[in-house]
Amino acid sequence: MKTYETMVVFDPTLDEARIGAKVEEIGRRVRDAGGEVRATKEWGKRKLAYPMSRKDNGVYVVLQYDAPGGEIAEIDRLLRLDDGVLRHMTVVGPDEALVKAAAEAAERAAQRRARTREEED
Amino acid sequence: MPIDRTKRKKKKSRDAGRARRKKACWVCENQVLLIDWKDDRLLQRFVSDRGKIVPRRISGTCARHQRRVAAAIKRSRAMGLLPYVSEQVQ
Numbered sequence A: 001m002k003t004y005e006t007m008v009v010f011d012p013t014l015d016e017a018r019i020g021a022k023v024e025e026i027g028r029r030v031r032d033a034g035g036e037v038r039a040t041k042e043w044g045k046r047k048l049a050y051p052m053s054r055k056d057n058g059v060y061v062v063l064q065y066d067a068p069g070g071e072i073a074e075i076d077r078l079l080r081l082d083d084g085v086l087r088h089m090t091v092v093g094p095d096e097a098l099v100k101a102a103a104e105a106a107e108r109a110a111q112r113r114a115r116t117r118e119e120e121d
Numbered sequence B: 001m002p003i004d005r006t007k008r009k010k011k012k013s014r015d016a017g018r019a020r021r022k023k024a025c026w027v028c029e030n031q032v033l034l035i036d037w038k039d040d041r042l043l044q045r046f047v048s049d050r051g052k053i054v055p056r057r058i059s060g061t062c063a064r065h066q067r068r069v070a071a072a073i074k075r076s077r078a079m080g081l082l083p084y085v086s087e088q089v090q
Helices: A016-032 A069-081 A096-120 B040-044 B063-078
Strands: A002-010 A036-052 A055-067 A085-092
Touching: A002 A016, A002 A036, A002 A069, A016 A036, A016 A055, A016 A069, A036 A085, A055 A069, A055 A085, A069 A085, A085 B063, B040 B063
Parallel strands: none
Antiparallel strands: A002 A055, A002 A085, A036 A055
């Protein structure tokens, strides 16, 4: 099983409960297929870089989960048929070790910047 | 009669006299290990104010990182995080 990452941009006129239910539906499918949802990140309403379906905003949700490959097609179909979804994309997520290493490196970089700033003062 | 080559004017390169320094790759420099397509603020650094991907020769990004940055920007655009084109930028 691989780790996947799905980003969904919902229609901003949809109410939160409806969006929550759709996200939960994806989670349910993942679990039913023997997978596991690792994280659900709700970015909330955000301005789109360009209008989609005459809308200037979108509600962003990112799901990270382990699932068997076959289920990805199902999730894709589900999202494609949903009129409340402006855009969606599923990618194979970077492996955990890399994400962790990257976060640590970012942390170190922040410390280094703080240190050089101190030296300058 | 042999051609006199000594008189021929030396072609001047456009960069003659101008010292060029190799720019360091920002990604390498800051040890960014993962170029995340979801991180539009990071990617913003690699697009012009028109929304175009800045070429390597301008940004100084190394080949490997430029490839990753470009791929990330394209994914990001598809999801509406970054513009394909942005017009009215002054």
